[in-house]
Amino acid sequence: xxxxxxxxxxxxxxxxxxxxxxxxxxxxxxxxxxxxxxxxxxxxxxxxxxxxxxxxxxxxxxxxxxxxxxxxxxxxxxxxxxxxxxxxxxxxxxxxxxxxxxxxxxxxxxxxxxxxxxx
Numbered sequence: 001x002x003x004x005x006x007x008x009x010x011x012x013x014x015x016x017x018x019x020x021x022x023x024x025x026x027x028x029x030x031x032x033x034x035x036x037x038x039x040x041x042x043x044x045x046x047x048x049x050x051x052x053x054x055x056x057x058x059x060x061x062x063x064x065x066x067x068x069x070x071x072x073x074x075x076x077x078x079x080x081x082x083x084x085x086x087x088x089x090x091x092x093x094x095x096x097x098x099x100x101x102x103x104x105x106x107x108x109x110x111x112x113x114x115x116x117x118x119x
Contacts, residue, residue, distance in 0.1 A: 009051065009085070016078065030072040037065045037101050044077065044099075048084045056093030059084070062100035 022028045045061045052059045087097050 012078075012081070016082065019078070030075060032070050032072055034068050035071050035073050035076065037067045037069060038063055040073065040077065040080075041065060041099070041101065044080050044084065047081060048088065051085070052088045052097075055088050055091065056095075057088050057091045058094075058096045059088065060096060060098050062098070065101040067101060067103060 019028065041061055041063050045059075045063065048059055084097070084099065091097060
């Protein structure tokens with residue numbers, strides 16, 4: 001089972017790279033829709049718990065989140081999976097990670113693309 005999960009992680013990594021190339025070329029299309037965070041967190045939870053086991057990291061999810069956000073489910077899932085995967089890989093055995101959502105006031109920031117800025 002572990003080998004299958006590693007293959008899935010590698011496939012996801014290649015897909016992430018391809019998505020980055022599309023984003024950088026201005027060809028990425030975002031599809032926004034209302035997203036219930038509780039179900040999104042539940043999906044991410046099931047995807048990250050098993051790969052975290054070999055690292056000896058305990059991941060706890062607070063799924064008591066009844067917020068609905070507007071966004072691209074695929075991109076948001078990709079982003080959260082990447083963040084959590086990185087957190088798991090960079091943790092030490094015995095570490096605990098807590099994933100929760102918290103409502104905060106809206107603030108918007110824009111950042112220039114570091115790749116585009118170098119051309």
